[in-house]
Amino acid sequence: MAGRIDFHTIVRKTHLVSSMVLLLFLLMYVFSGVILINRVKFQVPEQVVEQKMVAITEPMDGAPDVYANKLARELDLKGRTVYRKDGDENWIFNYNFPGTRVTVTLRPEQDSLQIYTVHQERTFFTTVQQMHVLRGFRGGWPYTVWAIFYDTSCLALVLFAVTGILLWFRIRQKYPYGWIFLMLGISVPLLFSYLYLLWR
Amino acid sequence: MKWSRFLPKLHVYGGLLCTGFLIMVGFSGYVHQHHPKFVQHEGRKTSWEQRIQTPGIEDRLLYKQAIRDSLGLFGHTPWWEDYKDSTGVSHFMIARPGKEYWVTEPVTGDLFLVDEHRTGLLNVLNQLHPLGAGMQGHGNGPGFIALWKWVSLALGIIAIMVLCISVYYWFTWSVKKKHWWYYIIGAALIPVTLFILIWLVG
Numbered sequence: 001m002a003g004r005i006d007f008h009t010i011v012r013k014t015h016l017v018s019s020m021v022l023l024l025f026l027l028m029y030v031f032s033g034v035i036l037i038n039r040v041k042f043q044v045p046e047q048v049v050e051q052k053m054v055a056i057t058e059p060m061d062g063a064p065d066v067y068a069n070k071l072a073r074e075l076d077l078k079g080r081t082v083y084r085k086d087g088d089e090n091w092i093f094n095y096n097f098p099g100t101r102v103t104v105t106l107r108p109e110q111d112s113l114q115i116y117t118v119h120q121e122r123t124f125f126t127t128v129q130q131m132h133v134l135r136g137f138r139g140g141w142p143y144t145v146w147a148i149f150y151d152t153s154c155l156a157l158v159l160f161a162v163t164g165i166l167l168w169f170r171i172r173q174k175y176p177y178g179w180i181f182l183m184l185g186i187s188v189p190l191l192f193s194y195l196y197l198l199w200r
Numbered sequence: 201m202k203w204s205r206f207l208p209k210l211h212v213y214g215g216l217l218c219t220g221f222l223i224m225v226g227f228s229g230y231v232h233q234h235h236p237k238f239v240q241h242e243g244r245k246t247s248w249e250q251r252i253q254t255p256g257i258e259d260r261l262l263y264k265q266a267i268r269d270s271l272g273l274f275g276h277t278p279w280w281e282d283y284k285d286s287t288g289v290s291h292f293m294i295a296r297p298g299k300e301y302w303v304t305e306p307v308t309g310d311l312f313l314v315d316e317h318r319t320g321l322l323n324v325l326n327q328l329h330p331l332g333a334g335m336q337g338h339g340n341g342p343g344f345i346a347l348w349k350w351v352s353l354a355l356g357i358i359a360i361m362v363l364c365i366s367v368y369y370w371f372t373w374s375v376k377k378k379h380w381w382y383y384i385i386g387a388a389l390i391p392v393t394l395f396i397l398i399w400l401v402g
Contacts, residue, residue, distance in 0.1 A: 157226030
């Protein structure tokens with residue numbers, strides 16, 4: 001009996017904590033989602049693309065992270081920095097800052113840098129919109145912490161739903177129509193998914 | 201009905217109604233962050249050739265959208281799924297829940313090759329989240345796309361109400377000690393502080 005009580009307490013506390021985790025983070029995402037969907041209404045500036053070539057001052061001679069920092073200083077870039085080497089031996093350095101995405105390509109010849117900038121005028125709404133689609137752990141500690149919060153919220157969404165069902169099940173006689181709402185709640189997303197699968 | 205009787209009913213029934221929606225959003229959030237391979241499952245493949253007029257548009261995105269519309273397809277054209285192979289032939293993807301199309305452009309002429317890959321249920325479930333926006337500018341789809349937009353909006357509003365009630369219950373029933381308030385306010389300030397930090401500093 002005591003085991004059952006303990007389980008219920010855990011479920012209840014999990015439900016409460018997950019709701020708290022979710023509330024603020026989810027509200028932020030709902031707010032940013034509304035802005036993302038209604039970009040025109042909120043006058044979110046359109047993206048402007050610029051492309052230019054600049055002469056190289058110093059070839060890459062060492063670790064890519066050191067070179068990425070050097071480029072950031074020289075070209076006045078900031079934000080999440082990610083780099084990789086593509087199949088053509090080009091080094092690609094990405095600098096993502098809410099509202100601005102800069103891709104610097106260093107060719108194997110190391111003669112010049114190709115700079116591709118996608119820029120949105122940085123307003124509060126631009127930042128909010130970009131934050132909605134922000135993903136990944138790399139790019140410095142604020143992004144890593146944000147990503148951990150993001151993952152925690154995803155887990156909290158599932159936990160909130162599952163513990164909610166368990167809590168209702170315990171008092172299902174008090175809420176007899178719960179089965180109908182539960183079945184509807186589960187079947188609606190599945191029904192729409194199935195419609196997409198059927199759609200030729 | 202009294203407020204004190206209505207609130208628990210809204211909390212329980214509304215919460216149960218949102219169960220699938222919340223799990224779906226949590227799942228798609230996880231997929232967005234981690235890109236797990238099991239969601240990218242490729243199903244049956246079919247191919248066909250279709251003769252359409254090559255649009256005379258310079259902008260690559262508009263060009264691909266014009267081809268998509270001429271092919272009678274629906275979906276978005278991700279910029280990262282667009283390349284030229286070693287023979288100089290261009291390929292790009294059109295993606296929509298349930299299907300992905302790889303379009304091979306002709307070097308000369310107007311005969312386009314389309315490879316259609318079916319994706320599984322998990323892939324579609326994952327994409328229901330962004331479809332809450334109605335897939336603006338992704339072509340003319342069937343009516344259930346618009347319907348899902350309104351259904352997901354309603355479920356989202358109910359979910360927020362349920363969450364607010366949940367937190368209200370927590371405050372009225374469970375948070376008895378004053379120091380708990382400091383913990384809660386502190387925890388709530390972390391994401392807001394992070395947002396401001398990323399917004400202003402980068």
